[in-house]
Amino acid sequence: MAISVPADASGRAGRQEVAVVRHPIADARNVVVGYELRFGGSIDLGDPSMDAKATSALLVEAFGDIGLETLAGRHPAWVTIARNFLVEIGPPPVRPDRAVLQVKAYHARDDLLQILQRLSRQGYTIALDEWEGDMTTNVEELMSLCSIVRVDVSRLSVDELPRVLRIPRMQGALLVATEVGDYAAFERCKALGFTYFQGEYFAQPRTFKHRGVATAGLGALRRLAELSTGDVSFEDLERIISSDVGLSLKLLRYVNSAFFSLPRNVSSVHEALSLLGVRTVSRWATVMVLASIPDTPDELIALGLRRAHMCEILAGQSSNEEREMLFTIGLFSVADALLDMPMADVLESLPFTEEIQAALLRHEGPKGELLAAVASYERGEFPTLPSTDSRPTMAGAYRAALEWADETGRAIA
Incomplete structure (x- = not known):
């Protein structure tokens, strides 16, 4: 969904238009369980080099202008948050029960790990995003704080996926397959034990019925x-x-x-x-x-x-x-x-x-x-x-x- 943030009462053009679309996350029955919010324009919450304070001000205006109910309805909003944002600002302006915070799988510093530990104690759900199976000590600590692991299945072969899923399975993480392109990929992911799915598969025909229509x-x-x-x-x-x-x-x-x-x-x-x-x-x-x-x-x-x-x-x-x-x-x-x-x-x-x-x-x-x-x-x-x-x-x-x-x-x- 796209948010238009108007100029303030003095006519200054300080406020910028913020664009954000929602991508559904569904279970195996195609029932939506949440919406990932992806931002465009001047806001990229996953960009580690962004100006965290300036972005925070725009984000507060955006959420205030449109409301979380419109963005995600009754479902949690899944939002990718960069280290700089969490360290300098903290979580986005969303209640713990209304958000899933996504952090990208990389070598996390101690300050980020401490913040995530605190957020977890406060009730926030944390998801590890873009997991590809590369485990180091810091990534292992990061994964231990994440109850959800997201895997971009379009970037991995069918043969690679069992290896990538081994550690999250051992830790009992809920598995989310992202970038699921069609129903064939959806069925493969179901068989591999993924619980939630995200991608364009639901907008594709399940099987082409040439000339033979039910x-x-x-x-x-x-x-x-x-x-x-x-x-x-x-x-x-x-x-x-x-x-x-x-x-x-x-x-x-x-x-x-x-x-x-x-x-x-x-x-x-x-x-x-x-x-x-x-x-x-x-x-x-x-x-x-x-x-x-x-x-x-x-x-x-x-x-x-x-x-x-x-x-x-x-x-x-x-x-x-x-x-x-x-x-x-x-x-x-x-x-x-x-x-x-x-x-x-x-x-x-x-x-x-x-x-x-x-x-x-x-x-x-x-x-x-x-x-x-x-x-x-x-x-x-x-x-x-x-x-x-x-x-x-x-x-x-x-x-x-x-x-x-x-x-x-x-x-x-």
């Missing part, structure tokens, strides 16, 4: 094809939703939730359409159909929602049609993972224009380039887009999209 997937594609028609009418939308009892009940529950805070209860699909309009209900129904696909991780739906709204926001003052198209592109960018199908096969069943197909398949054209920039930002690469008066910053767009996606996810759950 019944639930076929039903979802048919419904999506009907809902994705740009000129769907009030009558058509009412028919589509009313013909699906589950979808109708979910719509009424959604409309009557605190998300809308309507003055009276809505009791029919027709009334919901009249109150909210075709565009809002059609968008909601599309999201609900995607979310209804069996075995769909909540975080994958959240990713689609976040991309959709971020793409829409970055459209600036474009026409409603352009904004809606970008929302659709962002939402359907995870359709291949949702349906376990190649994106080309998904698109064959949907009435999308060549422009939308090119954006989703190959990131071509202005809309495809925007989607690629959004995905890059999510990975913590922090690209920039040409600034205009009508377009917010990438940081501001990510923040707004994260808040909206989390709120929407709670409403449709």
Whole structure:
């Protein structure tokens, strides 16, 4: 999530924009157990050469501006902390039960070890990051203070991993596999005894089903094809939703939730359409159909929602049609993972224009380039887009999209 820290009341431009994205950490069932916060711009909490005091001031402003609840919800925030920061400043402004402090595996000095011992006694959970199996006396002492060990599995071969995991296993550490690229790597890591997993695997199809689509997937594609028609009418939308009892009940529950805070209860699909309009209900129904696909991780739906709204926001003052198209592109960018199908096969069943197909398949054209920039930002690469008066910053767009996606996810759950 990106944090925009404004100038202070005197108009000084002393405060800087701080960009931070959250990366989910999940268990073997794809249930999120925490979010790692990765900072960009002027803050790098893992940089041993940083100005700790200046960074601390910005970090306090950032956490105060956005709030930990928005950054990580009910889950702990996993944050990499450099030695300089811990020695000069101490832990970040987060309660011990709301944070996991990550320290990189290297030859720790005595002052850092003493600080970590104190933080451990205060209740902080400490994780050893970037462990590759190189043990020395100081690293051994550092590991003894860490109840969690993180291993970048993309940098190690399958044959190397047992050696790397031997000492953490002996010490009973909880093992976290990071940079897990696909479901094949996920399954290998599970077999090796990792407990938590982090990477892009959850946004990838588990197995490609060329031409052979499960019944639930076929039903979802048919419904999506009907809902994705740009000129769907009030009558058509009412028919589509009313013909699906589950979808109708979910719509009424959604409309009557605190998300809308309507003055009276809505009791029919027709009334919901009249109150909210075709565009809002059609968008909601599309999201609900995607979310209804069996075995769909909540975080994958959240990713689609976040991309959709971020793409829409970055459209600036474009026409409603352009904004809606970008929302659709962002939402359907995870359709291949949702349906376990190649994106080309998904698109064959949907009435999308060549422009939308090119954006989703190959990131071509202005809309495809925007989607690629959004995905890059999510990975913590922090690209920039040409600034205009009508377009917010990438940081501001990510923040707004994260808040909206989390709120929407709670409403449709």
